[in-house]
Amino acid sequence: MSATTLRLLSLLLILLGWQFVVWVLHPQLLPGPLEILHRIQQEFAEGELSAQLAITLKRLAWGFCLAMLCGAALGLLMARYSSVNAVLDLPVTLLLNIPALVVIILCFIWIGLNETAAITAVVVNKVPTIAVMLREGGRAVDQKLLEVGQAFQLPPWQRFSKIYFPQLYPHLLAAIRTGLSLVWKIILVVELLGCSNGIGFKLGVFFQYFDIAGILAYSVVFAGIMLLVDAFFIRRWEAATLAWRQTPEGRYAQD
């Protein structure tokens, strides 16, 4: 059975399990999948869901990209220079252990209830994790392979793009995966606490009205988009960059 078939089977099992729980509980406590689908259609038809989704996705894209850039740059500098690592190790560890909620609240107090504060809160929460992952990646770079570039006198850009950077792919992919999953959770909290729009804000409104169908409809759409991003972008990039780990025949050739 192919991986895609198994994935579809897994999705079907989740939906069946969900429907089973609906039968056991009262539908007012947990609306069924069909009711949620109907609500999603309704929200899209009114234009509300797509508008809020666009706002949240824009914040997510900014927060994620800035966090990846800053985190990767810091991590690689920490791996390369022991003095940078000595200076930044403590603040990075400190930030890693401060609860996300504290950072979010402080950002809104210090910067104000605006877009900059929302994105800053996401970036500050995520940068330490990415920095630590990329620092380990930078430390694991094989010096012997870098010497190949030196010995054959390759131009600096080729040494970076063909020898150094590919060694970071597994660490970069792991950072992107965990980064996306964490950033979208953080962004909803940020919007719930200090924004007047976005999916997080709408979830707060639905909570006030105990509108479980609304909460589930928005959550399912947002999680679905994250799954699509993972399936169509991250997995494909992973397959393309790490293809060398599989031999064409799936086995090692003999002399």
Next chain:
Amino acid sequence: MLKIEIDSKRYSDGKPIISGLNIELEQGERVAIVAPSGAGKSTLMRILAGIDRGYTGKLSASSGSQDKGNWPAAGVMFQDARLLPWLTIEENLVLVTPGLPVSEAKARAARLLQSVGLESVAGRYPGALSGGMQRRVALARALMPRRGLLLLDEPLVSLDLPSVERLRDLILAHCRDDGLTLVYVTHDIEEAIRVADRIMFLSRSPAALIHQEVVAKNIHCNQSLIDEKLKKIRAMKDVMEGRLPCLAL
């Protein structure tokens, strides 16, 4: 002429690896460096390849009395294959000729892969190849750039006999056709006789030149001459290492 003058090269703990090593290489000359394991042969290769610059002394190139400037770029084969696992075999070869048009580099890579008997694996990744195949690819990569200097660190070790003979012929043909100066590190004296015009013996760490042996041009394919030379060199080595009295020479 290439001049190697290494006054001193030390480990990070201060222990000397190479001391007072002076070698001159003629353009197009094939030199074998023979030394026991751990004598600093690979360190010397790293210095000649421009990877290790932490030594006192200098490497220079000259023509007659005129200084020709910088040490030439080299084609290098390390003791381990060091292929980039995320590039296909063809890409590994094409990578080391950055100045060459891609189509030309690919054609050259294809010819070299054919020469080492691996034309069928051009599209594969190194991880799909056995250790011996990877070493053959590494040799093809060292021959790719056609530079003035060719540095080979134990290139034929742990290969089967037909491959050894085929690859040795390939190395000699490239040195002859491209006018390459060859530095060939080995611990096998017979191999050195078959490949080199001149054999240099280094002492155990710290490495220093202790003896040179010129190999006659006509010796490479004549087994009885090789055996005779081998016998002489082994006796000389025994004298140097104190196992035989001087009269044996």
